[in-house]
Structure formats: C-alpha cells, structure tokens
Amino acid sequence: MAATCAVATAQAHDLRHHGDAEVIDAGTDLVDLAVNVRADTPPQWLRQRIAASLGDLAAYPDGRAARAAVARRHGLPVERVLLTAGAAEAFVLIARALGALRPVVVHPQFTEPEAALRDAGHRVERVVLRAADGFRLDPAAVPEEADLVVVGNPTNPTSVLHPAAALAALARPGRILVVDEAFMDAVPGEREALAGRMDLPGLVVLRSLTKTWGLAGLRIGYVLAEPEVIAKLAAAQPLWPVSTPALVAAEACVAPAALAEAEEAARRIAVDRAHLVAGLAEFDEVTVMGAAQGPFVLIRVAGGAEVRSRLRTLGFAVRRGDTFPGLDDSWLRLAVRDRATTGRLLQALDHALTLTTR
Template identity: 50%
Template sequence: MTSDDLLRHHGDVDAAPGLVDFAVNVRGGRPPAWLRDRLASALDRVGAYPSAADDLRAREAVAGRHGCEPDEVLILNGSAEGFSLLPNLRSRKAAVVHPSFTEPEVALRAGGIPVHRVLLDQADGFVLHPERVPADADLVVIGNPTNPTSVLHPGERIRELARGRTVLVDEAFMDAIPGEPETLAGADGILVFRSLTKMWALPGLRAGYAVGPPDLLTRLAHNRPQWPVGTLVLEAVVACCEAPALAESEVAALDAQAHREALRAELAEFVIGDPRAPFLLLEIPDGERVRLALRERGIAVRRGDTFPGLGKDHLRVAVRSPRECLPLVAALRELEVRP
C-alpha cells in the first residue's frame, strides 16, 4: 500500500462478509424498527425534489437539539461530505491532531492545503497539548472522542485552540457517551461535524450535519450541487433529533459504556489509555500476526497502522455486548497472546 492508500483504509475493508465484525463501529447492525418505518414512509416523497422547506425542517430539528439557530446548521451527506468540503475554507495551513480519523487530512491534501500533523503521545494517554499546534495554522482538526484512541478531550482544552483560528471537531461518536459531557456543538466560534452513521446504523444512507458560525458554513458549502441532500437523509436527521430518539441514544450510550468496561476488563493488559468511546485501542505484540490469525478464525478487527502515529501492533476493536465479545476473547486466549 502507498501512504495515500493507508490513509484511505477504513474498517469496512477489514470487515469482510461472513466475519464476526469488531472492525466497524456501527451499533446494532441495522437501524431500529421505528427509524426504518420513518424512512419507509418518506419514500412517498422521493418523487419530488427536496425543497428549501424540507431543508429548513431538518436544520430546525438539529438547532433544537443543540440549542443553536437554524442558520448555524448545514445538513450533510455524512461527515465524510463535510471533510471533502474543507478545502473550501481556503486554509493557509491546517493542523490535524493524530492519531485520528484520516479522511480530513486526505481531503485537505487533495485540495492543495498544506497539512501539519500534531502527533499525540501514547505514553501520556494521547493527551491534547494545545501548545504543540503551530501558531501559523489557521485551521485545526481534532476528533472528540477520538477514533481510534477512544480518548475524550476536555472541551475547554479544545477551546484553547480556537483563539484566532478555525477549529473543526469531529464528534462522530459523541452521542455514544452518556450526557455528551464535552460536546462543543453550538459553542461560539467552533465548527462541529456530527454523524448519524454510528448510533443509528446508517452507513449506507450517509447522514450527518455541521454546526457552526453561519459565515463559516456558507464558505464550507460553496459550489455544492443543487439538492445536495436527499429526502431520506433529511427525514433521518429530523427523526434522530426528536426527543424519543435522544432518549433512546442516551440509553444506548449507557449500555455501550457498560459493555466497554466489561471488554476492557477482559483485555486489560492490552488496552491503551482511558477509553471513553464504544471502541478500544489495543497494543498487542506481533499485532499483525494476531490480526491475521483472528481473521482465519472468522473475526475481523481494525488494523491500527493506517493511523498516523500508530503501528502494526495496534488494533482497534469495537465494543459489543459481553455475549458477542466471547468469540474475540476466546480466540485471543487460544492464541496465547501475552503483553
């Protein structure tokens, strides 16, 4: 693989059909029945173009969820579309905090934006050090909680980065943390991307949104095509921002927290740092051999060496229920893996 190929590698490549999937961080495998019903009912409207009123309805739903105004919301075809639009901000120099999801860096480099990598240290738990960000970087990108390290950075620490520059926080997994304690969605001057993919099992629909200053969103959306977001995406955004969905996601986040701690206890000798998201970063000696051996046993885990700052001994595993995790734990014991 070239370095570009490594950056474009994602967990869905590791999770081939027929494997027990610990590589992809999607809850439940398919949307809940009530959400499937909402999407099915919206099919009757796909014979008409999405209207400005449809878009406003979705933006109002997001604004109500995050306590902001509708003009501070941009509906996206998943966070991935938002990342692809980042070059529109015309940054002179972007700083991307790593290890983290690689698509923002890919998009910025493809758009001709110089990128500086800010590498956090495993030895101190991948703690954010704002002073490491170059003073001349006018755009900073950070994940919170961060994929793949599962670190939750304090919101106030991230705010320190925003003095005189744009800060983008990828909060794709924030709704998987009970109470969303460090969210900056709706905070003054901060650009936040949210995804519905993980919590609501919608990777095939590509639904998400950005929250941030209106002028920044206008620049981000420059030259998007007409009708950039479809009817089903708009309906999914509305449905997932309503009170019953928020209550369900809070329960799911509490479940994920309990399941994470159960799996963390089973794999304690390999777990890095203080994980807070619904996945664990592991460091296992001869990790590539272990990953391939697990695959031969029908189990997919996410390779870690495609993330800047990590290597072949790093593996990311999605959190599942204790019952679902039994095959993974048993296989690692069969392989006699030792720290």
C-alpha cells in the first residue's frame, strides 16, 4: 500500500478551522452535523453532578480523586495519568515539553496537533494517506528518523479505525508515539485501543471526555503515558489547569455505570451510522469514504463547497473538508445523528444536489 510523505507548509490549509465555526454566528438555527459532540448531552445525571460541584468553587481544584479514577479505569498506575483541559491542551504540552527534533503528523487528521507543533517552532513533516488506499496507515510510510509521530484512531475526519497492531508497529525506543483516541469511546468495545498498554516504549495516548459526554464547553481530557513523560508534560502546565467542575465530570465519566452508558451509546451510533451510509449510497454523486467506524462519516461529492452552502440554506451545517491536509473542497464530514435527523438530511442533500447540477 502506498502513501505519500512530504514536508508541507501550514499556509496550505487553515489548521485553526474547526467544526464549531460552521455553526457559530450562523444567524439562523442550523441542524449541527459539523461538530462531533454526541447529541442530547450531557445527560441529566451528569449535569446534576457538575452542578453540585459549584458549591466548592471557593477552594482550589484538587485533581487527585479524578486522576486516580482515570488510572483505575485503564488499569494503570496513577503516575501514568495526566488530566488536561481537553485534548487540545495536551497537544500544546506535547509540542512545548517533549523536545522533538523531527515531528511527523499523519494526515488527514485533526489539525490541532500540527498547529500546536508549528506554534512551538517545530518544522512539521506530514505523512499524507491516500483516498485510493481508504486512508489506511502503512507504518512503513512513517520516516524511521521521526522522533515524534502523531496519529488519530479512529481518525477525524476519515472515520478510519486503524488496527492496534499497525499503530504499535510505530513504537520504538527514542520515539514518542502520540495516538489521539478522542473518539475511541464511540467505538463499540473500544477495539483497537492502545489506552492501558504499558509494553510500548514512548506511547502517549490522549483521551477526550468532551465528545461522548457533551462537555466541549467544560474542557476535560487526559493523557496516558510513561511516568517520565507525564512528569515533563505536568511541568509545562500552569497551576490548577483543570477546574473543579471538570474534575468532577472526569471522575463521573470513568465510573462503571458511565462506561456502560458510553458503550450503549457507541452501539447505537453504529446502527445510526449504518443507516446514514445506506442512505448516502443512494446518491450516484456521493462517495462514502471507507468503512467508517467513528461517530462521523467522510463523503466526497463534486461541487462540495456549493453543496455545503446549499445545505446551510436548507438548515444543515456540515463540516468542510478542505482545511484538512490531504483533502480538498470536494470532501465533507457529516456527524452521525438519529434516524429522523438523517432522514431530513438526506432529503435536503437530494435537493442540494439537484440545485448544484442544474
């Protein structure tokens, strides 16, 4: 399987564009298919837990209980856990604290890791996976000399779930392997996850609690890594980086009952995704990329920019693809929603495609 490897500049893509930009200041109510946060979240029980923590705001945050809860959830020593203000903070810490000399980012993927590395003064090399290969990763495409490698699993925006063995093949002494598992809890059984592994040198796994639990505004995630790496990242954090409500949410979301709820949600997402993919397959103009395994689907359609604009006029916000290295404006990312919402989307898409091809 072939892949391309090239040094590219940040100017070619807007690395700071994220899905929320599709709905902020829209001037009208749009059905949000651009942001990958699960709909109808956070659940009421989690809202209540967070609200109950507000009485403790006079005290400085104490992350020990939440850190221990995350460690228990993954069967790890607490020294291998760092709580962060979302995965985005973790990318900044990695860029600033680990001293990489030849960082490589596997694209298409979430652009914040590369943006953080560039902001920290790094010259970033891209391994760009090809649509012709289903955006699957060939470990041999990553330069042997890379001392920091970043890859998503399942990958945003392609929704590809890379085999754990393929990712593990990238680990070696002297290299930091960052695997962004922000959407792994949306995969039934979390198959292909590396979180909890202690046998891979230099492995750094990032998790986010904002997607499945609807906590993007609260900012909570965590890093799993060797104690020496955790210590370096922690030293780069400001004091009290995670708020008390976020710590309470972290502890709640890794409890056994919450994990069972997340698993149920992941299985429901898989069913809803299959329904969406089947509906998209009815359009000759639309190509669904690969076997999607995340809570979103990547599609390719001629005149994608115009289709996206027409969908907005019809009440639907979808994520543009051209800000991801390796994609152009023919690509769109659609969040998986319930069947009723998908039905309305497919009707709107039919109308948008009709108008585009006139």
